[in-house]
Amino acid sequence: MKELEKLYDRIIQRVNINLRELEFDVKPFVWTLIPPEQMSKFYAFYGISPDHPLSLQFRHCGLAGSYFLGRCSLTNSLLYKSDIRGDELKKKGDIFHFKNFKISVSKDEEIEIEDSALIKTLVHNYSHDPETPEKFFIKDTVSTHYANIHGSPSEGCFLGPFATIDLTTMHDCVIGSFSYVQAGEINHLKIKPGTIWVRNPGQFNFLYRHPVEKLHQYIYFTPGNQPQGLLIDFMEDRKEAFQRIFDLVHVDHGVEVPKSASLDRYAVTKPTTTISENVLVAQRAFIQNSFLGRGANAQENCFIINSHLEGYDITAHGAKIIEADMGRNVFVGFNSFLRGRPNCRLTIGKESIVMPHTIIDSRKPLSIPAGHIVWGMIQDQNDLEANSLPINTFSKIENRFSKGDLYFEGSGQAFVSAFQNRIQHILEANGALFDGSKNMGHAQKNQNISFNTIQPYPKGDLKGLYPTIVIQP
Amino acid sequence: MKELEKLYDRIIQRVNINLRELEFDVKPFVWTLIPPEQMSKFYAFYGISPDHPLSLQFRHCGLAGSYFLGRCSLTNSLLYKSDIRGDELKKKGDIFHFKNFKISVSKDEEIEIEDSALIKTLVHNYSHDPETPEKFFIKDTVSTHYANIHGSPSEGCFLGPFATIDLTTMHDCVIGSFSYVQAGEINHLKIKPGTIWVRNPGQFNFLYRHPVEKLHQYIYFTPGNQPQGLLIDFMEDRKEAFQRIFDLVHVDHGVEVPKSASLDRYAVTKPTTTISENVLVAQRAFIQNSFLGRGANAQENCFIINSHLEGYDITAHGAKIIEADMGRNVFVGFNSFLRGRPNCRLTIGKESIVMPHTIIDSRKPLSIPAGHIVWGMIQDQNDLEANSLPINTFSKIENRFSKGDLYFEGSGQAFVSAFQNRIQHILEANGALFDGSKNMGHAQKNQNISFNTIQPYPKGDLKGLYPTIVIQP
Structure with a gap:
């Protein structure tokens, strides 16, 4: 066995040891997901920016097609087309508020990935764990296609395709x-x-489960096979457009980008697309024939096709918006799949909240009124009524609430406030509120990023692995 | 002043301190040669190969457009489109023969560049200095366009455009x-x-000087100006072809390359070009409408245009061959410029030796018979007769010989043997003699090289400088 396979085997063993109580064997699920040939085929790249400390360490890793920004340290890990975005890590001297604790940050926070395999995974935000404020660790963990590890230190875990773990520390979980x-x-x-x-102990608990049969049309994952389903097909169909972007040293997107906005060099745009002021389009985002109004954003693995985003719309990591008209300040959570059709478009009124991992996929025109919160699986008007509520109504829940497959307990007000605060934070962080001098965010700062590429050993026992690379200021 | 200019200023000061006895001020010659804007425009790249130890260290350097292979350590230096080719460095355990000494090499040799500025310079081979067998150093040195530092440790020196220093240690020289x-x-x-x-103390001394007026048509260098002349124009005219090669991540040369040959990813080829077995084409070589016979090679900055190389022809670093027909085993030394014209081609018979820095540029057909040695400035048949000799005749010189502007003393036999041994060594090193299993050289080994790129800080005080980068196995 070559070194790369040995390493993968070792990572899988470590995860399995952590998951032994759950009697979960990771190997049949993931062994074929990292074909060694692919690992030597793609370069990796990292950002250099005056706004983030530069400190990258790669030791005994495969990194094919992956991206790194900010302080990252990787050891004995395999990453395939993953994004490690350390642009929201805490900085030395910051005060990290956690409940009644004010924790002073003693050194620049670092993302530390060890003995892990991440496939097409996004790692972003910062450690929300008060026990480990300077280290956002991912250890003995395997994650699969389009998983998001967002502000969530992880040890001994397995994440299935399109799984998102958000602001949560996890140990030994599947x-x-x-x-x-x-x-x-x-x-x-x-x-x-x-x-x-979505749970905040003592405050609220939001629990929904997608109907299994319907979900399987979209994503289906069994041992020994690649993930399947409509969501995967959708991504695969658009893979080639990205190939061109990665094959050129200098990319001209042919789109006008205002000074206050940023369109990542590794994003795809197709005609006719409009990018307004304060817009942020991240790497691996795909924008086709769409209007992005002032302060709108499209994060990693987002697809916005034939759609109109009025402004200040958040399209969180992995969300897709097709044939849709979005009012101002609409929030679309992680990995949501919102699809209208040419003659039956999807309309979402202003200030609505689409919960993470919502699927809206209707063959008739569908309209979500302003100020609503929607969740779950929505394939027609009936589903919409079962899986939505005016935000005002939701805020009034005081104890317990159940509707369709949703079970909620606790304070609706606390739940809604938590989301609204989060939305405000995201708009700020992304630079949507930049006024020409104040409130700079990613949209403005990302203009200063340049990209470096690194490649693996091309042949021999170490084929597909990268040399030890240390990069400091 | 920004950091890059400060660094350049500091390098120049160090060279000037070394050259104070010669009363030579480097600054007016070179200050404008490194425009800061250019230094942030181009990426640098390095090779990864199983055949050479991987150890690269860059600290506080500008590296625009430069290439690195093998063990290199750079500190406080500026390199512009230079090639640092450490693929012939000594390895730990080698025995280095120097006259009667057998010097055992205690660790892998390293190219160490410190406080130096190298512009479009080639650094190759290994330290021939018995005093420093494990370190090929270049310190407090400034070199300019198309200079070659070949097996020559250097301290406190300045090299003008197209200067070559070969197998020679130099201190405080211009x-x-x-x-x-x-x-x-x-x-x-x-x-x-x-x-x-060309001198080997106690053996021979070959001394020629190009007629100044004629030389100035080809290369002319004065303080405050870029180098000028036909040689520079010739390179500039072909610059754009290289731009394309550097702007693509994957390059398809569209030329058939036999398994035993190698065509560098950063070379330019134009139709209709034939690459035969055991051919080596290095980075920054330019081949247009030419035939490269078995075992022929084209090194860095070589241009071979509308020419036929029969086989086992060596085109050393920086040599140009235009509208010429070369017999087998012709050696063309560093930076030579050999130009025939469409209706008056240049012919060079087999086993001839064209001395380094020879200019043959005739407006009438010119034919150099087989087995001749030629040198100097040759613009017509008269020049050829003044500046050539059958190798056999040259070998018979025993004491002293003078012809045209050439002054020779010592043993012609020793001189010719030294060259012939060198030619044999180059053919071996380049893999020209590969028989399918034995005698592998660069032509075969270079197929295993992959390239990584690195880029500088894009903005701010450090613009144009590179972060500290350390790369180990």
Whole structure:
């Protein structure tokens, strides 16, 4: 066995040891997901920016097609087309507020990835764990296609395709396909596919599970096979457009980009696309024939096609918006799939919140009124009525609420406020509120990023692995 | 002043301190040669190969457009489109023969560049200095366009455009434009432009100087100006073809390359070009409408245009061959410029030796018979007769010989043997003699090289400088 396979085998063993109580064997799920040939085929790249400390360490890793920004340290890990975005890490001297604690940050925070395999995974934000404020660790963990590890230190875990773990520390957990978990801290749990779980202990608990049969049309993952389903097909169909972007040293997108906006060099845009002031388009985003109004954004793995985003719309990591008209300040959560059709478009009124991992896929025109919150699986008007509520109504829940497959307990007001604060934070962080001098965010700062590429050993026992590379200021 | 200019200023000061005895001020010659804007415009790149130890260290350097292979350590230096080719460095355990000494090499040799500025310079081969077998150093040195530093440790020196210093350690020297020096060790010398000097103390001394007026048509270098002349124009006219090669991540040359040959990814080929078995085409070589027979090679900055190379022809670093027909085993030395014209081609018979820095540029057909040695400035048949000799005749010189502007003393036999041994060594090193299993050289090994790119800080005080980068196995 060559070095790369040995390393992969070792990573899988470590995860399995962590998951032994759950009797979960990662190997049959993922062994074929990293074909060694692919690992030597793609370069990796990292950003250099005056706004983020430069400190990258790669030791005994495969990094094919992956991207790094900010302080990252990787050891004995395999990354395939993953994004490690350390542009929101805490800086030395910051004060990190956690409940009643004010934790002073003693050194620049670092993303530390060890003995892990991440496939097409996004790692972003910062450690929300008060026990480890300077280290956002990912250890003994395997994650699969389009998973998001967002502000969530992880040890001994497995994430299925399109799983998102958000602001949550997790130990020894299995997160099923298309599940979204935001729960503070979780241990030794096996989360079933399609679970949407948002919990703030003592405040609220939001729990929904996608109907399994319907979910399988979109994402289906079984041992020994690549992930399948409509969501995967959708991404695969648009893969070639990205190839061109990665094959050129200098890319001219042919789109006008205002001075206050940024269009990543590794994004794809197709005609006729409009980028307004304060817009942020991240790497691996795909924008086709769409209007992005002032302060709108499209994060990693977002697809916005034949759509109109009025302004200040957030399209979180992995969300897709097709044939849709979005009012101002609409929030679309992680990995949501919103699809209208040419003659039956999807309309979402202003200030609505589309919960993470929502699927809206209707063959008739569908309109979500302004100020609504929607979740779950919505394929027609009936589903919409079962899986939505005016935000005002939701805020009035005081104890317990159940509708369709949703189970909620706690304070609706606290839940809605948490989301609204988060939305405000994202707009600020992304630079949507930049006024020409104040409120700079990613949209403005990303203009200063340049990209470096690194490649693996091309042949021999180490083929597909990268040399040890240390980059400091 | 920004950091890059400060660094350049500091390098120039160090060279000037070394050259104070010669009363030579480097600054007016070179200050405008490194425009800061250019330094942030181009990426640098390095090779990864199983055949050479990987160890690269860059600290506080500008590296625009430069290439690195093998063990290199750079500190406080500026390189512009230079090639640092450490693929012939000694390896740990090698025995380095120097006269009666057998020197065992205690660790892998390293190219160490410190406080130096190299512009479009080639650094190759290994330290021939028995005093420093494990370190090929270049310190407090400034070199300019198309200079070659070949197996020549250097301290406190200045090299003019197209200067070559070969197998010679030098301290505190000024090497004039288009001068070639191979002299073992030199100190505190100021070599005039167009000097060709090959000396082996106690054995022979070959000394020629190009006629100044004629040389100035080809290369002319004055303080405050870019180098000028036909040689520079010739390179500039073909610059754009290279731009395309550098702007693509994957290059398809569209030329058939036999398994035993190698065509560098950063070379330019134009139709209709034939690459035969065991051919080596290095980075920055330019081949147009030419035939490269078995075992022929084209090194860095070589241009071969509308020409036929029969086989086992060596085109050393920087040599140009235009509208010419070369017999087998013709050696063309560094930076030679051999130009026939469409209706009056240049013919060079087999086993001839064209001395380094020879200019043959005739407006009438010119034919150099087989087995001749030629040197200097040759613009017509009369020049050819003045500046050539059958190798056999040259070998018979026993004491002293003078012809045209050439002055020779010592043993012609020793001189010819030294060249012939060198030619044999180059053919071996380049893989021209590969038989399918034995005698592998660069032509075969270079197929295993992959390239990584690195880029500088894009903005701010450090613009144009590179971060600290350390790369190890």
